[in-house]
Amino acid sequence: MTAMLILGLGYTASRLAARLDARGWELRATNRDGRGGAIRFDDGEAVRLAIASSTHILSSVPPDAGGADPVLARYGADLARSPARWIGYLSSTGVYGDTGGAWVDETAAIGAGRRSARAEADAAWGALRPDVRVFRLPGIYGPGRSALERVASGKAHRIALPEQVFSRIHVDDIVRAVMVSFEAGPAGVYNVADDHPASQNAVIEEACRMLGLSAPPLMTLDEAGLSPAARGFYAENRRVANGKAKRLLGWRPLYPDYRLGLAACRA
Template sequence: MNAQGIFIFGAGYSARAFAGLCPKDVAMFGTTRSEENFGLLRKAGISPLLFDGTLTPAIGQTLADATHLVVSVAPGEAGDPVLNAARDLIAGQMPALRWIGYLSTVGVYGDHGGAWVDEETPCRPVSRRSVLRVEAERQWLELGEAIGCPVAVLRLAGIYGPGRNAFVNLRDGTARRLIKPGQVFNRIHVADIAGALAHLAGHGKGGIFNVADDEPAPPQDVVAFAAGLMGVAPPPEVPFEEAELTPMARSFYGENKRVSNAALKAAGYRFRFPDYRAALRALWDDGNWADGESRARMRLP
C-alpha cells in the first residue's frame, strides 16, 4: 500500500487487525472513546487519539497529513459523528487524501427470506441502526464523489476471530443452538476484513463491497462444529420460539439472507477463510482462539 499516513476513526477490533497488515514505516493514527484503550491501539502500532464526536486540534492536525482514511464508527440518531465533526476538514483540508474506507453492515439489506443478495439488491433495512447505516453510506459516497476521492463501503457480515468465536462461547457457557428452520447467516473472519481493507486501499478501489464468507449457514451448525473440534458436547438444541433473547438478538433472527461476495472477488481479493470450517480449524490449530493465548493454558468445559 503506497501510503504516507493512515487515519482510523474508531480503531476497534476490525480496524486494529487492518493496522497489523499495514507497512510498519507508515504513520498510523486512530481514535478511541476511552484512554483505557490506548494500550490496545499502541500494541497494534496505532498512535491513539480521543474522539467523542468533537474534532480536537490534535485530530485535525493529524488528518491533514493522511493519505488514507478508514471509518469504523457507527452512526447515531444525530447522524454520522465523523461527518458531523470533520466533513469540512475532509473536503477542504486533506490535500494528500487518496482513499476512504467505510465499514458498514450487511444489515442494510434487511430480510430477504433466505434469498441471495448482492450489491445491486435494493436496501430495505428493518432495524433503526441499519436505517442509519444506509444514510451514512450515502453521505460518504456523496462526499467522495464531491472531492474526487474513491470511497469503498465494506458491508460486513457477522464478525469473528481470536477472542470472538464459538470456542470462547463454549468455554464461557454462553453458546446456544437455537433452531429456526431455514435461518442462515453469513460470517467473516476479522483477518478477511483486514485483508479486504488492505486490498481495496492498496488498489485505490471505490464502490460497495460485501465482505462475507462463501457459505451462509445455520448458526447451530457452527456451534456444533466448534464443539466437535474442542471435544466437548454441544449445548442442547432450543426451538427459536422458546428462546429468551434480547430485542437486539431477536432482531438479527428477523433477517434471513444469503450474501454474495462475488464483487469483492471480482475486484481481485482472495479470501483467507472462505467458510467457517476453515476458519475455526485454523483458530483451533493455531491455539489463538482466545485472544492469541495458547489453548494449553485455557480451561475447557
C-alpha cells in the first residue's frame, strides 16, 4: 500500500495529489475546515491516525503569523515516531536571503534574509529525523497562477531594477522532483529551480508578447505602489543552483526556462 498524507492542500500539493490519485495512491489531506473531504487540521485524533498509517507524508504548511511552524508545533512528536518511509517539507529559497545576484546552492547559510521564520522551520524539519527531504522552492508558477494572468488582469508591473534576477519553478516540475525522490537520492535539502534565472521584467514582457498586449511602463518601486510583501520580493536578488537535485535525484526540469513554462501554462 502507498498512502500519502498531505498536510496543507494548497496549489502545489493539490497538483501532486492529482498525479498520485491518477496512479492509484490512497490520499489523505488536511486543511483548516475539513472541506472537500479533507481532515480538519485541528482534529488531533484524525491527523495522528493519518500520520501513523501513511507511508508518505508531505507538509506544505508555511510558518504562521507568529513565526512558528503549525505542523511541528502540534504534531512534531507524532511525525518523529511515524513509521512513514518518506517525509518531505516544501520550503523556500527565501531562506538564503539576498546574494546580490550570485548563485546559491544548498551549502549556503540560511536565516539572514527576510524569511527568518521560514529558515527556522526549514532547519527544524531537517532536524526532525534523518530521513526528511526538504525542497527549497523559488517563485512558483503554473496553470492559472502565472504572469499570463497578471498581465491579462492589468496587475502586472515592470520595475526599473535592471540588475534584479530571480529563479522560478513550474509547479509540475516541483511535483516531478517530489515524486522521483520517493525512490531516488538520499534524504536532505534540495533546491528545485529552473535552469535560467531571469528578471521579473523579462517574464512580464514574454507574457505580454504571448497575449499580444503592450508591456506595462517601467516604474520605480514607489511609483508602482506595491504592498510591503511585494516590495520585499524586490529586496532580494539571487540565482538558485539546482545541480544537487540533478545529480542525486536524476531530476531535470521539463520547463528549464520561463518561456517554455509560460507556453505550457497557456496551452
